Amino acid sequence: MTNFEHNKFSAGTARIFLSIAMIAAYLLPGSASAEIDGVTGTSFDLTASEGYISVADGASVYSWGYSTDGTMQLPGPTLILTQGVPVEITLSNALPAAAGNVSIVFPGQVLETATGGVPGLLTQEAPNGGSVTYTFTPNVPGTYEYHSGTRPDLQVEMGLYGAIVVQPAAAAAGCTQSAYAHSETCFDREYLFLLSEIDLQVHQAAEDQSSGPGPIDVGTGEFKSNYWLLNGRAAPDTMAAAGTGVLPSQPYNSLPRMHPGEKLLLRVVGAGREMHPFHTHGNHVQVLARDGRLIVSKTDPDKLAGPLLFTIPSVPGGTYDAIFEWTGKDLGWDMYGTGAAREHSCNGVSVNAETPSSAGFDPVSSEYCPDHGKEIPVTLPSLSSLAFGGFYGGSPYLGAMGSLPPGEGGLNPEAGFAYMWHSHTEKELVNNDVFPGGMMTMLIIEAPGVTIP
Amino acid sequence: MNITRNGLVGTAVLMLITSLPVSAQDSSINVQCPETTTLHPTGDGIKCVHLSGGDGMVTMADGYPQYIFSFANIPLPGEPGVPADPADYPGYAMETGMLAANAPAPTIVVDEDDEVYLTLTNVGMAIRPDLFDPHTVHWHGFPQAASIFDGVPDASISVNMGASLTYFYLAKDAGTYMYHCHVEATEHMQMGMLGNLWVRPRQNKCDTLTDDAAVPGSVCPAGHVNDETEYAYNDGDGSTAYDVEFPLQIGSFDPDYHDASFEVQPLPFAAMKDRYFMLNGRGYPDTIDPGVIQTADPLDGTLRNSQPVSSLIEAGVGERILLRVSNLNVTIFNTLATNGPPMQVIGLDARLLRDGAGENMYYKTNSLTLGGGQSADVIIDTTGLNVGDTFFVYTTNLDRLANDAENFGGMMTEIHIN
Numbered sequence: 082m083t084n085f086e087h088n089k090f091s092a093g094t095a096r097i098f099l100s101i102a103m104i105a106a107y108l109l110p111g112s113a114s115a116e117i118d119g120v121t122g123t124s125f126d127l128t129a130s131e132g133y134i135s136v137a138d139g140a141s142v143y144s145w146g147y148s149t150d151g152t153m154q155l156p157g158p159t160l161i162l163t164q165g166v167p168v169e170i171t172l173s174n175a176l177p178a179a180a181g182n183v184s185i186v187f188p189g190q191v192l193e194t195a196t197g198g199v200p201g202l203l204t205q206e207a208p209n210g211g212s213v214t215y216t217f218t219p220n221v222p223g224t225y226e227y228h229s230g231t232r233p234d235l236q237v238e239m240g241l242y243g244a245i246v247v248q249p250a251a252a253a254a255g256c257t258q259s260a261y262a263h264s265e266t267c268f269d270r271e272y273l274f275l276l277s278e279i280d281l282q283v284h285q286a287a288e289d290q291s292s293g294p295g296p297i298d299v300g301t302g303e304f305k306s307n308y309w310l311l312n313g314r315a316a317p318d319t320m321a322a323a324g325t326g327v328l329p330s331q332p333y334n335s336l337p338r339m340h341p342g343e344k345l346l347l348r349v350v351g352a353g354r355e356m357h358p359f360h361t362h363g364n365h366v367q368v369l370a371r372d373g374r375l376i377v378s379k380t381d382p383d384k385l386a387g388p389l390l391f392t393i394p395s396v397p398g399g400t401y402d403a404i405f406e407w408t409g410k411d412l413g414w415d416m417y418g419t420g421a422a423r424e425h426s427c428n429g430v431s432v433n434a435e436t437p438s439s440a441g442f443d444p445v446s447s448e449y450c451p452d453h454g455k456e457i458p459v460t461l462p463s464l465s466s467l468a469f470g471g472f473y474g475g476s477p478y479l480g481a482m483g484s485l486p487p488g489e490g491g492l493n494p495e496a497g498f499a500y501m502w503h504s505h506t507e508k509e510l511v512n513n514d515v516f517p518g519g520m521m522t523m524l525i526i527e528a529p530g531v532t533i534p
Numbered sequence: 535m536n537i538t539r540n541g542l543v544g545t546a547v548l549m550l551i552t553s554l555p556v557s558a559q560d561s562s563i564n565v566q567c568p569e570t571t572t573l574h575p576t577g578d579g580i581k582c583v584h585l586s587g588g589d590g591m592v593t594m595a596d597g598y599p600q601y602i603f604s605f606a607n608i609p610l611p612g613e614p615g616v617p618a619d620p621a622d623y624p625g626y627a628m629e630t631g632m633l634a635a636n637a638p639a640p641t642i643v644v645d646e647d648d649e650v651y652l653t654l655t656n657v658g659m660a661i662r663p664d665l666f667d668p669h670t671v672h673w674h675g676f677p678q679a680a681s682i683f684d685g686v687p688d689a690s691i692s693v694n695m696g697a698s699l700t701y702f703y704l705a706k707d708a709g710t711y712m713y714h715c716h717v718e719a720t721e722h723m724q725m726g727m728l729g730n731l732w733v734r735p736r737q738n739k740c741d742t743l744t745d746d747a748a749v750p751g752s753v754c755p756a757g758h759v760n761d762e763t764e765y766a767y768n769d770g771d772g773s774t775a776y777d778v779e780f781p782l783q784i785g786s787f788d789p790d791y792h793d794a795s796f797e798v799q800p801l802p803f804a805a806m807k808d809r810y811f812m813l814n815g816r817g818y819p820d821t822i823d824p825g826v827i828q829t830a831d832p833l834d835g836t837l838r839n840s841q842p843v844s845s846l847i848e849a850g851v852g853e854r855i856l857l858r859v860s861n862l863n864v865t866i867f868n869t870l871a872t873n874g875p876p877m878q879v880i881g882l883d884a885r886l887l888r889d890g891a892g893e894n895m896y897y898k899t900n901s902l903t904l905g906g907g908q909s910a911d912v913i914i915d916t917t918g919l920n921v922g923d924t925f926f927v928y929t930t931n932l933d934r935l936a937n938d939a940e941n942f943g944g945m946m947t948e949i950h951i952n
Contacts, residue, residue, distance in 0.1 A: 265890070307804060356867050356905060357905070358867070358905030358906050358907045358908055360674075360907045362672075362679065362684055362686060362689075363678075363679055363681075363684070364677055364678055364679065365675070365677060365883065365885065378889040378890055378891035378893060379889075379893065380889075380891045380893050381890070381891035384889060384890030384891040385889065385890045386889035386890065386891075386893075386895065388882050388883070388885065388887060388895075389882075389883065389885040390882065390883045390885075390908075391674070391675040391883045391884065391907070392675075392883060392905065392906075392907040392908045394867075394903075394904075394905050394908060407678060408678065409678055409680070410677075410678045411677075411678060411704050411706045412678060412680050412704065413573070413649065413702065413703075413704030414680075414702070416680060455572075457702070458568075458571070458649070458651070458702045459566050459651065459700045459701070459702045460566065460700075461682075461691070461699075462562065462693065462697055462698065462699050463562070465562075465694075465697075466562050466693060466694055466696075466697030466698075466699070467668075467691045467692065467693060467694060467697075467699070468668040468687060468691065468692045468693075468694055469691060470686065470687050470688035470689050470690055470691070470692075471688060472688050472689045472690075473689060473690050473691060477680065477681075477682035498680065498681035498689075499681055499686070499688070499689035499690075500679070500681065500684065500686070500689060501686045501688065501689060501716075505864075505905065505906040505907025505908075506864060506865060506866070506905065506906050507719045507720040507723050507724070507864035507906065508720060508724075508803070508806050508864050508865045510719060510720050511720055511803045511804070513803075513804050514802070514803045514804040514805075515803070516718060516720050516721065516803055517688075517718070517719075517720075523688070523689065526681075
């Protein structure tokens with residue numbers, strides 16, 4: 082391990098720490114976040130029901146969603162399945178009568194049976210108060226979506242969608258977790274990025290007519306989104322704790338964290354009806370697969386063939402699996418700082434040694450050793466010349482808090498490097514008419530000593 | 535408003551990038567630019583850039599003046615026109631940078647392995663003195679970025695008015711990137727703080743490097759001509775060699791939003807809908823104007839260079855044209871098409887299209903769809919064409935072939951074979 086001591090920069094940071102402790106309790110997920118939140122098993126009872134979601138400009142939006150406990154949830158529960166293991170999903174329709182029938186389709190899966198309910202256009206449907214049962218065997222690992230197959234133009238907009246993760250029957254050779262049975266899909270952490278939108282006019286029309294006889298008439302005007310969601314939440318709620326009581330119908334958050342040198346698997350799902358260019362600050366991602374189909378080289382199937390992208394062009398109904406890595410390679414300066422106050426080692430050599438640099442990445446100290454001991458090449462301006470972000474730790478160095486003016490910083494208690502991951506259609510970084518918000522979150526790259534649940 | 539255009543100045547204006555000594559930190563406005571570094575002991579390979587962040591006016595192709603925020607180039611100390619006394623430089627920088635915003639922002643071109651010192655001076659919004667916005671530079675797509683130099687204000691620092699912040703980048707991984715301000719990103723990017731940025735590959739200088747299979751670009755491909763052949767990537771096989779290169783940055787403006795900003799009104803985020811569709815900050819036919827477009831500033835009527843980058847693509851028969859296409863509009867995906875020879879896509883998002891086994895994954899197409907924040911490198915081969923041929927690069931989102939109410943215009947330019 083490196084010899085990191087947080088707070089070495091300023092005695093005054095203790096006060097900041099006190100104030101952020103409370104914020105951190107709200108912000109940082111309490112449950113395990115290295116695994117995707119969801120439900121596992123072979124038999125699932127889902128209920129489609131009505132409720133309200135909160136968006137960060139204060140609005141409360143009438144929605145429909147799938148859940149396992151009858152409390153409307155958006156998106157629906159992430160179904161975490163295992164390759165080759167048959168599953169049975171029973172859907173009960175607790176929507177208002179005006180909503181009509183409801184159903185689920187599973188694009189990318191081959192449905193085996195659909196029993197109960199009534200026949201619909203795309204699949205068997207659950208009538209109001211009734212139920213329907215679907216069975217299929219997920220034969221191909223990867224990331225998929227499920228959504229209503231009944232009047233999907235309305236019901237999917239209202240929130241009847243969710244993600245499916247199919248884990249490979251066995252991890253690839255050489256690792257304990259992989260997205261596919263392929264060694265280049267091994268990962269250390271995985272996160273879901275389910276992208277969707279809200280057109281307020283549709284939701285308001287549905288709410289107005291929900292107690293009537295139906296069917297709900299929402300017109301056929303131009304679709305125009307007002308809210309853009311990441312895992313069912315609009316920023317900054319994306320970064321609130323998973324399962325927080327203040328967002329009872331939006332249990333999933335999006336707050337990816339990792340250490341340098343780790344592999345982070347992104348499972349990106351386009352669950353709405355717009356395309357979103359999802360930009361990963363910090364580095365490129367290596368695309369593994371689209372729609373659950375691994376892309377490998379034609380000449381050497383042991384190698385990947387997906388592109389390296391800094392912006393993932395997410396499309397409606399499509400999914401991407403991609404791996405993000407970050408090592409700080411070739412920064413040109415030591416990201417842990419230099420000098421006696423920033424003592425640490427790389428490949429066992431002290432930063433204050435005569436020749437501190439060496440070759441390669443040290444996975445123990447999480448450092449790219451050729452830059453070890455190199456000073457940051459520029460002088461930062463005085464504090465009065467700068468404005469500070471809530472995720473700024475106060476120094477350019479990873480894991481090192483610095484002093485900040487009162488009221489600044491505080492959202493990044495371990496002084497990780499923060500990178501915005503967001504739709505690069507920047508219009509979608511708003512909540513209706515309020516900036517900032519929308520389809521945005523922060524990746525935090527934490528210093529090696531920091532425990533990530 | 536009096537709008538004139540100057541057709542006398544040359545085509546694309548690239549930034550003057552040099553290495554000069556400057557004493558840092560004497561003022562809150564300062565440039566950090568070392569003469570030599572450990573990596574570059576002779577000074578070659580040290581690239582310094584000084585940008586202002588502020589406001590200005592541009593002219594849409596239908597003649598409509600548009601208020602923007604953007605960057606402009608500020609000459610470095612020691613360059614022509616710069617006061618000799620270092621004490622005068624901060625004032626000079628403010629004076630040069632104010633009201634000088636360009637669309638697109640000044641093009642930044644560096645070479646792989648360069649150390650780049652990019653100074654941003656916030657000169658304030660002269661037309662909106664009620665605003666106190668800080669600014670940043672986000673080098674979009676920069677690999678292995680450090681948070682402190684990534685330009686996201688929420689994640690790090692941004693620079694206030696009347697002060698400078700110097701970013702440092704060790705340029706690695708050749709390719710077509712882009713840059714923009716990330717402060718209040720929806721606003722500052724709709725307002726125009728967007729620019730072209732690319733990194734030329736090490737392979738251009740392969741003859742000066744020791745052959746090393748572990749160092750991409752150090753081995754010259756067959757057919758390489760020293761100091762002449764240029765490549766888009768360290769391809770090792772010469773397949774990305776080109777004769778002429780042009781940036782094409784897709785962008786679009788919502789005039790209602792810009793006018794609201796100009797008139798100090800609430801900004802319409804929810805209602806944002808672009809109506810000017812552009813390449814390199816201009817709509818057709820301004821895109822093929824080889825000169826610099828000027829716009830009068832509304833405070834004193836001074837004509838200023840507002841849109842320096844022409845999108846006219848000129849090449850000889852048999853030449854290979856590299857188009858560095860990027861999209862920094864903030865509202866929609868766009869498709870760019872050609873009606874001439876196909877585009878061979880050789881790179882996406884500043885990475886050579888090559889699989890893990892080393893096989894080229896290039897493909898030919900006549901249409902290229904990019905969302906905001908995506909880039910692509912395409913090569914058009916003019917072999918077999920004739921002198922005098924003209925082709926078009928245009929959006930097939932045909933409603934965007936418009937300059938607001940003017941029907942024939944928008945996101946289109948021409949390829950001239952000469």
